[in-house]
Amino acid sequence: MSFHSMWAELLPVGRSSASGGYRRFAWTGADADCRAWFKDQAESRGLAYEVDRNGNQWAWLGDPAAGDAVVTGSHLDSVPDGGAFDGPLGVVSSFAALDELRGRGARFTRPLAIANFGDEEGARFGIACAGSRLTTGQLTAEQAHRLTDADGVTLPQAMERAGYDPSRLGPDPERLARIGAFVELHVEQGRALDLSGDAVGVASAIWPHGRWRFDFRGEANHAGTTRLVDRRDPMLPYAEAVLAARGEAERAGAVATFGKISVEPNGVNAIPSLVRAWLDSRAPDEPTLDTVVTGIEKAARGHAATYGVELAVSRESFTPVVEFEHALRDELTRILGEKAGRPVPVLGTGAGHDAGILSAAVPTAMLFVRNPTGVSHSPAEFAAEDDCVTGVTALADVLEGLACK
Incomplete structure (x- = not known):
């Protein structure tokens, strides 16, 4: 054939x-x-x-x-x-x-x-x-x-x-x-x-490359009645993390991508309680990759604290x-x-x-x-x-x- x-x-x-x-x-x-x-x-x-x-x-x-x-x-x-x-x-x-x-x-x-x-x-x-x-x-x-x-x-x-x-x-x-x-x-x-x-x-x-999972945990609430100052919206630090990934990768000559996301409860009129996002990052060498991922995590934690959101980060896979x-x-x-x-x-x-x-x-x-x-x-x-x-x-x-x- x-x-x-x-x-x-x-x-x-x-x-x-x-x-x-x-x-x-x-x-x-x-x-x-x-x-x-x-x-x-x-x-x-x-x-x-x-x-x-x-x-x-x-x-x-x-x-x-x-x-x-x-x-x-x-x-x-x-x-x-x-x-x-x-x-x-x-x-x-x-x-x-x-x-x-x-x-x-x-x-x-x-x-x-x-x-x-x-x-x-x-x-x-x-x-x-x-x-x-x-x-x-x-x-x-x-x-x-x-x-x-x-x-x-x-x-x-x-x-x-x-x-x-x-x-x-x-x-x-x-x-x-x-x-x-x-x-x-x-x-x-x-x-x-x-x-x-x-x-x-x-x-x-x-x-070298790997995948990291970021769990942003906030508080579910009504999108129409909850004041902005009272919200613990995990979507906000997640969005900041996406921007941080782009910046860290550009500065290091690497690549970093949040390409997958899971939202709970995933309702149009509901503030999320959880945003789970997966980061893929790759770089010419391992020290550079570590610098990029560390920078993204540091930025994400800072923004999570600002918005009253908890953040857990875990590495799911890594290839040297x-x-x-x-x-x-x-x-x-x-x-x-x-x-x-x-x-x-x-x-x-x-x-x-x-x-x-x-x-x-x-x-x-x-x-x-x-x-x-x-x-x-x-x-x-x-x-x-x-x-x-x-x-x-x-x-x-x-x-x-x-x-x-």
Whole structure:
């Protein structure tokens, strides 16, 4: 099956007719459809299909137990109303690259696997890269069992309803020991390649990043009868915190975003009793990130005190800076540079990925495919068809260089 036909087959799954974006959240019907698609692709190619203890899907060519395997893949879930390319491009390209290598008559000397890591975006349970974090032990089974979605459904309950056994969640060192290298292809989440005129680039590093929850607790009251001076309105310090985040990020050369909010009681004519907001912040290095988040929290606490509101802040996830293994990164740039006859761009990113999580346990690297809009986590996310095909060829070249020596 060609890249185009696979892409067309997957494209409608989980797509909202209202927004045009995707709602492929972990352990939902759309996620099940994506998983069924992955299984079909694996079995139609004669690959050995399996699901690991953390719900990640694997398709193997060769004996997994032989070790030193080359693994590629990405994820199929999405952020709320996300784009078509973030995640799925890497999975579809992995199957297409294998097809191309078979067409070339490549002879594999190392096992090859294609993976779909579960709940990479963390849209439902709030923890990004949950599948890879569980596998590497960066998210414990106990922590995972305490995760709940907006409706109060726990992660174990969601997994059970989807037909999986949550009692098996936990680190998977035996599986990680099989992997000699992991290469993830991903649409670029930015415009660096568009500005340089290149269709494909190699990742150098992932900025440190994390998520923090701010709970502003005030007092519910009548919006029409409560004097302004008598109010303990948590929306006010929240609004000040949003502005503080912008200012702190601008001064530090970082990014900070309050992108999710929950309000109680959420009535038009009611002063809120609680505003719960989630901060996402990323920076070139950890000291800068700490400065930004500390500054935002300090400002938020000051404004909360001014308005008679209580504030609790908790860090829900954190990923330190990831420098992709230099030897593997340099090998990718060598392979692609020789094929192209010129140097391949090497660029950093502020976006987190499963490759970044796995880098703590195995050598990892990433390829980026040009995104001319620079837009991501939106239905406007885009990659041209020619660039996608170029990405497949680049991934095939890399896999051939690593697994067919």
